[in-house]
Amino acid sequence: MEWVWENFSTIWGYTLDHIGLSVPPIIVGFVLSIPLGYWTSKSRVARSVLLTIFSIFYTLPALVLFVLVPVALGLSILDPNNVIVALTIYAIAIMIRTANDAFASVSPDVRESARAVGYSAVQRFFRVELPLAGPVLLAGIRVVSVSTVSLATIGGFIGIPSLGSLFLTGFQIQFFPEIWSGIIAVLIIAGVFDLILVGLGRLLLPWNRRASRRRAARMAAQAVTA
Amino acid sequence: MIEFKSVSKLYPDGTHAVDDFSVVIPSRKTTVFVGSSGCGKTTLLRMINRMVDPTAGVIEIDGDDIAATEPVHLRRGIGYVMQNSGLLPHRTVLDNVATVLFLTKVPKPQAYERANELLDTVGLDRALGKRYPGELSGGQQQRVGVARGLAANPNILLMDEPFGAVDPIVRVDLQHETQRLQKELDKTIVFVTHDIDEAFLLGDQVLILEKGAKIAQQGTPEEILANPASDFVANFIGADRGKRRLTVDANVKPNGNDLVLIDAGGYAAGVISAPEGKLAVGTASPKSRSVSNKTSQAGDA
Numbered sequence: 314m315e316w317v318w319e320n321f322s323t324i325w326g327y328t329l330d331h332i333g334l335s336v337p338p339i340i341v342g343f344v345l346s347i348p349l350g351y352w353t354s355k356s357r358v359a360r361s362v363l364l365t366i367f368s369i370f371y372t373l374p375a376l377v378l379f380v381l382v383p384v385a386l387g388l389s390i391l392d393p394n395n396v397i398v399a400l401t402i403y404a405i406a407i408m409i410r411t412a413n414d415a416f417a418s419v420s421p422d423v424r425e426s427a428r429a430v431g432y433s434a435v436q437r438f439f440r441v442e443l444p445l446a447g448p449v450l451l452a453g454i455r456v457v458s459v460s461t462v463s464l465a466t467i468g469g470f471i472g473i474p475s476l477g478s479l480f481l482t483g484f485q486i487q488f489f490p491e492i493w494s495g496i497i498a499v500l501i502i503a504g505v506f507d508l509i510l511v512g513l514g515r516l517l518l519p520w521n522r523r524a525s526r527r528r529a530a531r532m533a534a535q536a537v538t539a
Numbered sequence: 540m541i542e543f544k545s546v547s548k549l550y551p552d553g554t555h556a557v558d559d560f561s562v563v564i565p566s567r568k569t570t571v572f573v574g575s576s577g578c579g580k581t582t583l584l585r586m587i588n589r590m591v592d593p594t595a596g597v598i599e600i601d602g603d604d605i606a607a608t609e610p611v612h613l614r615r616g617i618g619y620v621m622q623n624s625g626l627l628p629h630r631t632v633l634d635n636v637a638t639v640l641f642l643t644k645v646p647k648p649q650a651y652e653r654a655n656e657l658l659d660t661v662g663l664d665r666a667l668g669k670r671y672p673g674e675l676s677g678g679q680q681q682r683v684g685v686a687r688g689l690a691a692n693p694n695i696l697l698m699d700e701p702f703g704a705v706d707p708i709v710r711v712d713l714q715h716e717t718q719r720l721q722k723e724l725d726k727t728i729v730f731v732t733h734d735i736d737e738a739f740l741l742g743d744q745v746l747i748l749e750k751g752a753k754i755a756q757q758g759t760p761e762e763i764l765a766n767p768a769s770d771f772v773a774n775f776i777g778a779d780r781g782k783r784r785l786t787v788d789a790n791v792k793p794n795g796n797d798l799v800l801i802d803a804g805g806y807a808a809g810v811i812s813a814p815e816g817k818l819a820v821g822t823a824s825p826k827s828r829s830v831s832n833k834t835s836q837a838g839d840a
Contacts, residue, residue, distance in 0.1 A: 426625025429590060430639050430687065431615030444629045520629040520671050 316490045328498050330393075330474040334465040335458075335502070337397050342404025342461075343454050349405070350412020351438070364410060371406035375467045378402065396468040396475075403464060404457045411453025415446035448521045451514040455507055462503040466495070476502075540566050541587060541695065541727065546596030548582055556582045557593070557752040564744075566694070569721055569728040571742035573735055573775075579752030580731045584697050587729060588617045600695070615639055618688030618696035618726070622703045624680040626672035632683050633658075633668035639691045657686040660723075662716060678709035682716070689724070698730045702737070714740055735776050739764070747772055785809070 317324065353360040370378075378399040383390050386398065419442050427441045469477025479495030482488075515522055541564040548557040556579045564570045572580040585591040586598055589610040598605050605613060626635045633654050634641075640650035658665050661682040672680055681701055688696055698717075702710045714737060721728060721741075732738055738745050739760040747755040747763065749771060756768040764783060767773035777783050785800040785808050797810040 420628075422621065422623045422625045423627060425590075426619070426621055427627065429588065429614060429619040429621065429625070431611050431642050433611045436642070441627060445627075447629075518629070520631075520673075 316488075317494050320491075320494075324476075324479070324494055324498060327474060327476045327478055327495075328502065331462070331465055331476045331499070331502060334393060334396050334468055334473070334475050335400065335461045335506075338400035338404045338461050339454065339458050339506075342401050342408050342457060343450075345401075346405050346408035346412045346453075347443070347450070349409050350414075351416050351442075353409065353413040354416035360413065364413065367402075367406040367409050370402050375399065375403070375464055376470065379467065379471050391472055393468070393473050396465065396471075396473050400461050400464055404461055407457050407460060408453050411456070412446070412450060415449035415453065416442060418449055419445045444518070447514070447518045451510065451518065455510050458506045458510060459503045462499060462506060466499060540564065540601055541729070542599045542602075543583070543586075544597045544599065546583075546586065546593045546598060548579070548586070548591065549594045555751050557586075560596070560752045560754070562746065562754065562757065564727065564729060566727045567725045568743040569730060569741050570744045570746065571730045571732060571738040572746050572748055573732055573738035573742075574748035574752075574755075575733060578748045578750050580748050581699055583748075583752055584699055584729060584731045587695070587697055588614045588619060590614075615643055615691060616693055616695075618691070618693040620681075620684045620688040620696065620698045620701045622700045624672065624677075624684040626680060626683055626687070628672055630671075631668065632663075632670050632672060632675065635672060635683055636668075636686045636690055638687060643691065653690065654686070657689055658683075660689065660720070661686045676709075677705045678713060681705055681709075681713055685717075685720070689720075689726075694727055696726045696728045698728060700732055701730075703732070703734075710737075717741060739776075747775055787811075787813075 349363060353363050373381075379395055380390075382388070382395045382399045382402075383392065386395075388395055423441065423445065424437070427437050432441060465475050466477030466480060468475040469479070469481045476495045476498050479491050479498075483491035483495065543560050543562045543564075546557060546560045547555065549555055560579075560583065572583055574580050582591055586593055587600075587605070589605060589608075592606070626632075627638070630638070633651060636654040636657050637645075637650040640653060641647075645653075655665050655668060658668055663679060663682050663686070667675065667679065667683075672683065675683065684701065688698075702713045705713065717728075718741065720726075728741075730738075730741055735747075738747075742760060744757070745760055745763055746757045749755045755775070756763055756772045763772065763776060767776060783802075785802055788799040788801045788807070791799040796813055798813045799810055800808045802808045
C-alpha cells in the first residue's frame with residue numbers, strides 16, 4: 314500500500330494514458346459499427362462478407378495486430394495510434410455483430426407502421442430503428458468497453474504507456490504490489506466506464522427502463538399465481 | 540372516391556397477388572375486402588397508400604392518379620390502422636397519436652391538443668397519454684392505433700385486420716366503436732378482414748375475394764346474404780352450412796310476440812318479432828344488423 318502512495322503520480326499518469334488509449338476505440342468502434350451493422354441487417358451479402366471478415370480479425374492475437382497495424386499504416390512502431398487503430402478493429406469486430414442483431418430485432422410491424430404513417434427512410438432510421446435498437450446496442454457497447462479497457466493493457470508490452478506497463482515492470486522485478494495496483498486500476502476504469510454507459514442508457518432510453526420494469530412486475534405476478 | 544382500374548401486382552417470382560382488379564370505393568362509406576389468407580386483400584389495401592406499387596393498372600383518389608404523388612406525402616394524408624397496432628414502443632401514447640402531426644410540422648402545443656382530443660374520440664382516458672404503449676392492454680393499443688390513424692384528419696382510413704389480435708369481447712366492443720366513429724366522422728373506410736361476420740357488420744359495401752384478389756361477389760351485406768353468387772360465396776358466408784339459413788323453432792312455444800329461430804344444426808340463433816304469430820314485414824334501421832349468430836372464425840385465423 315505504501316508503494317501505491319509513493320508512486321501515485323506514476324499510476325495516475327498510466328491511468329490517464331490508458332483512458333486515452335481506450336476511449337477513442339470505444340467511441341469510433343461504436344459509431345462505425347452502427348452503419349455497418351445496419352447494412353448487414355438489410356443485405357445478406359453484406360452480412361456474410363463483413364461479419365466473416367471481422368470474425369477473422371477478432372481471432373488474430375492482439376500482439377500480432379499491434380505489430381501488423383504500423384506496417385499496414387506506415388506508422389512508427391511506438392506510435393500510440395497503432396494501439397488505438399488495433400483496438401478499434403477489435404471493437405468493431407464485437408460491435409458489428411451486436412449492431413446487426415440490434416437492427417434485426419426491431420419489430421417488422423413497427424417498421425411497417427412507421428412507413429405507413431409517412432416516415433421517410435431517413436426519419437425511419439433516426440427516429441424509429443436507431444432508438445429501438447438502443448437497448449441491444451447498449452448491451453453491445455458495454456461489452457466493447459470492458460474488452461477494450463482490458464485489451465489496452467497489451468499496449469504496455471509493445472512499449473506504449475498504459476496500465477499494462479505496470480504489469481510488465483511488476484513481472485520483471487517480481488514486485489506484486491505494482492501488478493496488483495495495475496489490475497485494480499484497470500478494474501476501476503472498466504467499472505466507471507460501465508456506470509457511465511448505463512447512466513447514458515437510462516437518460517437516452519427512458520422507455521426501455523419502464524418497459525423492463527413492467528416486464529419484471531408481470532413475471533413476478535405470474536410467479537405468484539403459478 | 541377511390542378507383543382501382545385494371546390493377547395487377549405480379550411479383551418477380553411469378554405469383555399474381557392481384558390480377559386485373561377493378562372496383563370503385565365510394566366516399567364516406569365503409570368498404571370491406573374479405574377473403575382467406577393470401578387472397579391479396581392486404582396487398583390491395585397497401586396499394587392505396589403506395590406501400591405496394593402495382594405492376595399494371597391505375598389507382599385514382601378523387602380522379603387523381605396516385606402514382607403521381609410522392610409516397611411519403613401520400614401516406615401522411617391517409618390514415619392507417621394495422622393489426623398489431625404498430626405503435627412506436629419508445630414514444631408515449633400521446634406522442635404516438637401525434638406522430639403524423641409532428642411529421643407534417645404542426646407546432647407541438649397544437650399537436651398535443653389535437654392528440655388529447657383524439658384520445659377522447661376513441662374513448663380513452665387522457666391520463667393514458669403519458670404511458671408507453673407497452674403499458675396498455677391490447678384493446679387500448681388498438682384504440683390508440685385508430686386515434687393515430689385519425690390524427691391528420693384524413694378523408695381516407697385504411698384498416699388492415701385491426702381487430703384480428705384482440706380477444707372476442709374486446710373485438711365486438713371495438714367493432715361497435717368503429718361504427719360509432721364512422722357515423723360521427725364520415726370517413727371513407729377501407730377495411731380488410733378474414734372474418735365474414737365482421738365484414739357484414741361494418742361494411743356498407745362488401746367484396747368477397749378469391750385468390751389473386753378475384754372478386755367473387757360485390758354488394759351490400761343484404762344482397763350477398765340474400766343471393767350468394769356462387770358456391771364459393773355461399774360456402775364463405777356460411778350459408779351452405781346452415782349457419783345463416785334460419786327457421787322458426789317448432790318446438791318452442793312463442794313467447795309473447797317473439798319466435799325463436801334455429802339454424803340447420805338445431806341451435807338457437809336468435810328471436811324474431813312476430814306480432815300475433817305472423818312474421819313482421821318491415822325495414823330495420825340501416826345499421827341495426829346484429830352480431831348474434833356470431834360464428835367462430837378460429838379456423839381461419
